[in-house]
Amino acid sequence: VIALDANGADRGPRNVAEGGRRAGVPVTIFGPAAELDGFDGVVDAPVAITNDEDPARAVRAKPDASIVQAARAVKEGRAGGFVTSGSTGAALAAGLFHLKRMRGVHRPAVAVRLPIPGRPVLMLDCGANVDSRPEWLVQFAYMGAAYMEAVHGVERARVGLLSVGEEPKKGTEEVVEANRVLSDGPLDFAGNVEGDDIAGGKLDVVVTDGFTGNVTLKLLEGTIRTLLDVVRTEISATTTGKLGGLLIRPAARRLRHRLDPDTYGGAYLLGLRGLAVIAHGNSSRTAIANAIRLAARGVEHDVVGRLATRLPQRTEVV
């Protein structure tokens, strides 16, 4: 069973619940029962934590908030993981407060397998933290590598550190220091990588701070969307193009589906002692359903357990 937080989503609780219905996975929905008639497995939880509140304070002050109840359900074994499309800060705070951090983890990170063709790349942190400390970046590298190796069968994950140049001295102080530590460690470390290396097919993991990661992820999604629209417009500009467009339509559909952020739906919040999946605030029903499936796969593959057994040996060096 996956605990589904129905509050805080841009398109309202019914849209989230509809995603839950479509997922093909048993869910418990924590949300306002008054707005959710017709759905099974609803636990009335009308209290929400908004983006405007201080997450840590709100999680303590509102023990009945839907995200807090969802996190508790995971802690108490009533659910294998939780999914939310509300405030990332609230999800993180609820996770830290109720699920706790894994042994040795400074900060959890939002880890997203990017919608990039070819070799799948895991980018973290995509927004759990806005600040960046060298030791956090180092740990994101180990968490990302452990995840790709334990869950996705990558033999030895190749890890790059996002910066503004390949030279070890390029970047902010935090990046330069993280580069130094990672270079001395046992990871298959590619050193600093640049923005165009993300889609370059040579990496399994890209490490960055939560600010840059979040901006980057959203830009990537926005660019893919805009670009596919532009391709369509440009093609439709001439009659020949239109005919060509008809012929390539199946290919275009496959591509759009493969690159659509809705297809991956959500991101793991790695580093907690329980499974948490974050979805975009404006997630469609399809995206919510896919985020729930991602959580279910996480339970099935024991993402948390495997990361926990793999991480300590990895983080000794940190």
Place this chain on the structure above:
Amino acid sequence: VIALDANGADRGPRNVAEGGRRAGVPVTIFGPAAELDGFDGVVDAPVAITNDEDPARAVRAKPDASIVQAARAVKEGRAGGFVTSGSTGAALAAGLFHLKRMRGVHRPAVAVRLPIPGRPVLMLDCGANVDSRPEWLVQFAYMGAAYMEAVHGVERARVGLLSVGEEPKKGTEEVVEANRVLSDGPLDFAGNVEGDDIAGGKLDVVVTDGFTGNVTLKLLEGTIRTLLDVVRTEISATTTGKLGGLLIRPAARRLRHRLDPDTYGGAYLLGLRGLAVIAHGNSSRTAIANAIRLAARGVEHDVVGRLATRLPQRTEVV
């Protein structure tokens, strides 16, 4: 005349000089004469400043370095502007040392008109600085707006501040503080914007720190390249698709040309008392030629003069 620095480019000085020949603009080439036989207007300047050196120190220690000579040529009126595809740090240091900052400018910024379809967006800083201070971000906003209004005829530039959420409290301390100052100022300020707003068609200027801007720009270029390749591969996978692909080829070519970073070639280094254009280290000859044309347009439109007259009245509030 544009001063062209032929050192420091990934593809060597001859490639840069060839770009200079193709630009259709008179250039003085500062580079190793021994490697540049057959080119006109070469001033022998074999000394280069590499990415591994401390830029400020190197600029002082090597007065004969090609980038330093190019900057001096601008200062002394022998050239209207300089173009370099060498180290950005060295270009910045040479600019600061010889051209000096404009009155009231804390830090120059690399400003790029993004290769995004639709409304052109100026993003700054794309890599002149790696650190971020609130007052720099605020000033980038005013410089960007002044540039778009003075040079590109935008009536009142709409400016967004890149962050991880729209709420004014979202983001790093620096971003939150810059948001507060900009909200109280006279700019048409859109507040915090997110990664997917960059290509959203609602902004004229996107402000961010040099680290995020550089990563973002390179990601954007990389994604566009990868995506267009993927479209081609996907289309070619079936016979029908291939036929369709033939029919849309002219449209695809137009699009590729429009979105190709080579087409814009370079970026202005705004905030100096002289015109400076930065091109990618791995620029093709076409990209170099376009960067030179960008510099020539900058001279023609008096980018520096117009920015200088417009900026003081703009920065009173900073």
